[in-house]
Amino acid sequence: xxxxxxxxxxxxxxxxxxxxxxxxxxxxxxxxxxxxxxxxxxxxxxxxxxxxxxxxxxxxxxxxxxxxxxxxxxxxxxxxxxxxxxxxxxxxxxxxxxxxxxxxxxxxxxxxxxxxxxxxxxxxxxxxxxxxxxxxxxxxxxxxxxxxxxxxxxxxxxxxxxxxxxxxxxxxxxxxxxxxxxxxxxxxxxxxxxxxxxxxxxxxxxxxxxxxxxxxxxxxxxxxxxxxxxxxxxxxxxxxxxxxxxxxxxxxxxxxxxxxxxxxxxxxxxxxxxxxx
Amino acid sequence: xxxxxxxxxxxxxxxxxxxxxxxxxxxxxxxxxxxxxxxxxxxxxxxxxxxxxxxxxxxxxxxxxxxxxxxxxxxxxxxxxxxxxxxxxxxxxxxxxxxxxxxxxxxxxxxxxxxxxxxxxxxxxxxxxxxxxxxxxxxxxxxxxxxxxxxxxxxxxxxxxxxxxxxxxxxxxxxxxx
Numbered sequence: 125x126x127x128x129x130x131x132x133x134x135x136x137x138x139x140x141x142x143x144x145x146x147x148x149x150x151x152x153x154x155x156x157x158x159x160x161x162x163x164x165x166x167x168x169x170x171x172x173x174x175x176x177x178x179x180x181x182x183x184x185x186x187x188x189x190x191x192x193x194x195x196x197x198x199x200x201x202x203x204x205x206x207x208x209x210x211x212x213x214x215x216x217x218x219x220x221x222x223x224x225x226x227x228x229x230x231x232x233x234x235x236x237x238x239x240x241x242x243x244x245x246x247x248x249x250x251x252x253x254x255x256x257x258x259x260x261x262x263x264x265x266x267x268x269x270x271x272x273x274x275x276x277x278x279x280x281x282x283x284x285x286x287x288x289x290x291x292x293x294x295x296x297x298x299x300x301x302x303x304x305x306x307x308x309x310x311x312x313x314x315x316x317x318x319x320x321x322x323x324x325x326x327x328x329x330x331x332x333x334x335x336x337x338x339x340x341x342x343x344x345x346x347x348x349x350x351x352x353x354x355x356x357x358x359x360x361x362x363x364x365x366x367x368x369x370x371x372x373x374x375x376x377x378x379x380x381x382x383x384x385x386x387x388x389x390x391x392x393x394x395x396x397x398x399x400x401x
Numbered sequence: 402x403x404x405x406x407x408x409x410x411x412x413x414x415x416x417x418x419x420x421x422x423x424x425x426x427x428x429x430x431x432x433x434x435x436x437x438x439x440x441x442x443x444x445x446x447x448x449x450x451x452x453x454x455x456x457x458x459x460x461x462x463x464x465x466x467x468x469x470x471x472x473x474x475x476x477x478x479x480x481x482x483x484x485x486x487x488x489x490x491x492x493x494x495x496x497x498x499x500x501x502x503x504x505x506x507x508x509x510x511x512x513x514x515x516x517x518x519x520x521x522x523x524x525x526x527x528x529x530x531x532x533x534x535x536x537x538x539x540x541x542x543x544x545x546x547x548x549x550x551x552x553x554x555x556x557x558x559x560x561x562x563x564x565x566x567x568x569x570x571x572x573x574x575x576x577x578x579x
Contacts, residue, residue: 153414171420184428188435195443200451213444233445234437242432259425264417268425333414 142348142356149348151340156261156333179259183245191241216240216386224390225397232393235276239269240386243328247378250336251371258378261332263325270325273389281396291316293399324388331381335374342367540565 140146160172171177194209202210216237221229243260250258259265281290294316295309342363350360543565 153412156414157412169420169423171424172418176421177424180424180428184431187432188440191436191440191444195440195447198443198447198450200454202447206447209440210444210448213441214448234441235433237441238429238433238436241436242429262421263415264419264421265425267417268422269429271422272426272429 139344139347141350143351149344151337151344155337155340158257175255175257176259176262176265179249179255179257180246180265182255183242183249183259187238187241187245212241213237220383220386220390224387225394228397229390229394232390236386236390239273239389240382243269243385244379244382247332247382248375250332250378251339251375258332258336260328260381261336263329266325266328269328269385270321273324273392274321277389277392277396280393284397285399289399290396320392324385328381328385331377335370335377339367339370339374342370536569540569543568 136144136146136149140149142148158175160174161178162173164171164173191209191212194205194212197203197206199206213233217230217233220236220240221233225232246259246265249255250261284290285293291313295312296305297308297312300308346360346363346367349363350356540562544561547561547565
């Protein structure tokens with residue numbers, strides 16, 4: 125983040141204050157590029173180990189351990205942990221897999237459940253104190269997940285509908301005037317092969333990116349404005365209040381985006397299993 | 402905040418470092434492995450077991466209810482049987498009682514008749530004996546009296562005796578006519 129220097133005497137600190145004579149350091153894309161702690165070279169490739177990768181590992185550990193612990197008791201009358209685990213499982217099975225894919229959706233519950241909870245907890249890391257960085261705001265993570273989803277439904281489509289029929293079925297949807305196919309076929313193919321994965325990845329990335337940027341802006345603003353004056357106190361308090369409200373709103377968006385990503389995955393898988401008719 | 406990389410370095414938000422894609426895939430892979438291999442099958446099995454247990458419980462409850470209903474029916478039938486039997490026994494006893502009373506009454510009547518008959522026979526015997534004695538005495542008396550009047554003894558005379566007897570028979574028939 126760059127603070128515009130108004131007076132020449134002192135250099136501006138990284139996070140300046142109004143009284144330092146430096147301009148408001150509006151957070152920009154730079155806040156998403158964190159200095160790595162270490163560099164690991166595995167098989168000729170540099171792995172930069174920073175906050176992002178540590179949070180990713182943490183999320184993976186939290187979700188895996190939580191569900192393993194919740195699945196372990198296997199009591200007829202469940203305790204709190206087991207009950208939450210079962211509710212989470214039933215949510216994915218009934219609200220996403222069965223609702224969207226149908227009765228053969230049960231075998232995709234582990235995939236859909238992993239996606240939902242991995243994304244949701246990753247997103248929550250954007251507001252959890254200490255972490256406060258949504259790893260999905262780094263494009264590589266949504267792309268990584270989208271790639272797996274893409275491979276999955278492409279494979280399923282070609283397996284269940286035939287390697288050619290899968291594409292022609294999407295390109296020539298029934299119930300459309302023949303003359304329209306000239307326009308529709310290329311668009312549908314583009315939609316299936318390119319638009320779907322790109323939008324799925326970008327939607328998640330952009331939501332997390334924008335949310336984090338907004339919260340950071342108001343947080344920095346609250347610090348920048350605070351001073352022992354009426355304007356300073358009011359301005360800072362307003363900014364802080366907006367931060368709180370935005371954090372609540374952001375938590376809603378985090379859950380919603382995880383749900384949308386998973387729901388779209390289910391829709392695509394369902395579309396691959398059953399040809400449109 | 403302070404580990405932001407120095408300005409001037411590449412800050413393209415659409416950059417796509419391959420290593421991060423791999424880290425993401427590994428992190429997701431761990432979650433997927435844990436959930437698909439262990440957690441979700443176990444949870445699914447537990448839910449199924451619970452549904453089974455609940456359904457089994459319901460079936461058991463239904464069974465015992467049917468059993469109870471059958472038993473109640475059986476008790477009712479038995480009760481009805483017992484009632485019929487009791488009423489039968491009562492009716493039988495009533496009939497028996499009537500027969501016994503009838504028999505006792507008959508017996509008593511028979512005994513009474515016998516006693517009466519016997520008494521009547523005795524009375525009849527005593528009467529005829531008394532009559533015979535009286536007849537003999539009266540005829541002797543009459544003969545004695547007539548002998549005294551005539552002056553000779555008629556006692557030994559059979560003719561005299563026969564006339565007295567005839568007289569007495571006449572007297573008797575006259576009394577009978579009246």
